[in-house]
Amino acid sequence: MASSRCTQKYAVGSPASSKASPLPSFHRFLTKVIQMNQLHTPKASRNQETGRLSFMAPVSPPRSGEAARGGLSRRNARRVKQSAPAFISSPCTFPTVLALKKIAFTVTSAALLSTFVVSPASAVDKDASANRPKPPAGMSRVGGELLGRTGTQVKLGVGAPVLPKDLTGRSWIVADAENGEVLAAHNPHWRLPPASTLKMLFADTVMPGLQPKTQTYTVQEKDLADLGEGSSLVGVKEHLSYTVHDLWLGVFLRSGNDAVHVLSSMYGGIPKTVADMQAHAEELQALDTKVVSPDGYDAPDQVSSAYDLTLFARSGLQKADFREYCSxxxxxxxxAKKKNGKRETFKIQNTNRLLTGADGVDPYKGIAGVKNGYTTHAGNTFTGVAERNGKVLLVTVMNPSSKEPHAVYKEAADLLDWGFAASGKVTPVGELVPPRSASTGTGTGKGPAAAREEDKGKNGPSHNTEAVAAEGDGGGGGGVGIALGIAGGVLALLAGGVFLVNRRWPLPDLVRRLPRR
Incomplete structure (x- = not known):
């Protein structure tokens, strides 16, 4: 429209020399549009605050903003060729060349403006995509051959819905919590910083050794001495006593690193806790995980994967206390203590927004935990479990690049919706493997040796199969895993080390505990 108005008003040969040219002001407007586009261009690397509850501090402080990438790429700039001036047959009141230059500048400016107005993020999105980290070509194949491939893996059957659009997580997985079937996955073995979702492994490792949960502990200054700067805290204070039960509430609800450190002290210290967490991860065949800190605080070389985090949740959910706290x-x-010696109490709320429905996120129907997290390097991470019509699904999403607020919850909810709709209509692309000490039955998941083996180019190219089923020649991962015992109060491991088959999940009680909104 801008181009049309300018060329009509200042047509070649019209007596326009006495009129003020609109080009300077139009040029200033175009400059402002370009500057605004550069200011609001999404960054190539993700660094967005989680929007935790107002009383929650992030696990680590946000980085200073990186320079925004913006501007028009050469591939998207439209070139406007000047037409030959043969159609001008009468003398002009101003030089023809000058008029043509004005027209060319106007048309070119309008073309540039339309590029920004119509599709302001097209060039930027390509730049951001080019600079976004790529998964390694060779990843672990624990759980099946397809799970070691890069890209999205799904085998759609007749009547199966396509995967949700706009999934931006670097890594995600959706699986049946009971039989272990992986319904779909995207780079599930990509080793990434886990943030506070690593607390699931901490709880699953330490919880059995801190019984009974009614025992009390008086916090010492040394217990809180090594907290990372900007850690999320529940409010544990030195020289005050807390029960194990109190501290677990602080871990699961407020993601309190202070509570984690106190529980670690009770367990035998940070080094022992980290060593036992690493050993437990290996027992669970979560071989993408390297533990450095028990609370998930950013640390060099500390990584996990969507697959491993899902294994931690699946194992932890077999414990009644774990289920209680995460739900x-x-x-x-x-x-603090009052003058009369009595302790005050204050309310704490779970930071899992799919559970509480806080900050504009709708609570997910049937949700029963598990854990969310955020650090500067990890971005947002989330593992959740939900039940619908007797089906129990686990989902993990790591570091979505979307700038939409609470994208990690939206994408997790979308994947759960898809999983419930697709259950029974897709061929599994892998399985959640049982622990090493458990009987593997007839499952076809790869063992530890295969997990440590390099891919060596055998996994092939990325398979983005949102609407089309992936080829069926990917090897293992299609077998039914060992069902988990996630019924109320039943321990997962029997004396013989075999998973107990029990498909009843005590979600009604958990759902009733959710606040009415």
Whole structure:
């Protein structure tokens, strides 16, 4: 429209020399549009605050903003060729060449403006995509051959819905929590910083050794001495006593690193805790995981994967206390002592927004935990479990690049919706393997040796199969895994080391504990 108005008003040969040219102001407007586009261009690397509850501090402080990538790429700039001036047959009141230059500048400016107005993010998205980290070509194949490939893996059957659009997580997985079938996955073995979702492994490792949960502990200054700067805290104070139960509420609801460090002290210290967490991860065949800190705080070389985090959740959910804490929406936490010697309490709320529905995120129907997280390097991470019509699904999403607020929850909810709709209509692309000490039955998941083996180019190219089923020649991963015992109060491992088959999940009680909104 801008081009049309300018060329009509200032047509070649019209007596326009006495009129003020609109080009300077139009040029200033175009410059402002370009500057605004550069200011609001999404960054190539993700560094967005989580929007935790107002009383929650992030696990680590946000980085200073990187220079925004913006501007028009050469491939998207439209070139406007000047037409030959043969059609001009009468003398002009101003030089023809000058008029043609004005027209050419106007048309070119309008073309550039339309590029920004119509598709302001096209060039930037390509730049951001080019600079986004890529998964390694060779990844672990624990759980099946397809799970070691890069890209999206799914085998759609007749009547199966396509995967949700706009999934931006670097890595994600959706699986049946009971039989272990992986319904779909995207770079599930990509080793990435886990943030506070690593607390699931911490709880699954330490919880059995800190019984009974009614025992109390008086916090010492040394217990809180090594907290990372900017750590999320529940409010544990030195020289005050807390029960193990209190501290677990602080871990699961407020993602309190202070509570993690106190529990680690009770367990035998940070080094022992980290060593036992690493050993437990290997027992679970979560071989993408390297533990450095028990709380998930950013640390060099500390990594996990969507697959491993899902294994941690699946293992932890076999423990009644684990299920209770990760499904609790809000609780009272001990505060300071009053003058009369009595302890105050204050309310704490779970930071899992699919559980609580906080900050504009709708609570997910049937959700029962598990854990969310955020650090500067990890971005947003989330593992959740939900039940619908007797089907229990696990989902993990790591570091979505979308700038949409709470994208990690939206993408997790979309994947759960898809999983419930697709269950029974897709061929599994892999399985959640049982622990090493458990009987593997007839499952076809790869063992530890295969997990440590390099891909060596055998996994082939990326398979983006959102609407078309992937080829069926990918090898293992199609077998049914060992069902988990996630019924109320039943331990997963029997004396013989075999998973107990029990498909009843005590979600009604968990759902009733959610606040009414």
């Amino acid at each position: 609790t929406a809000e609780a009272d936490f001990p505060g």
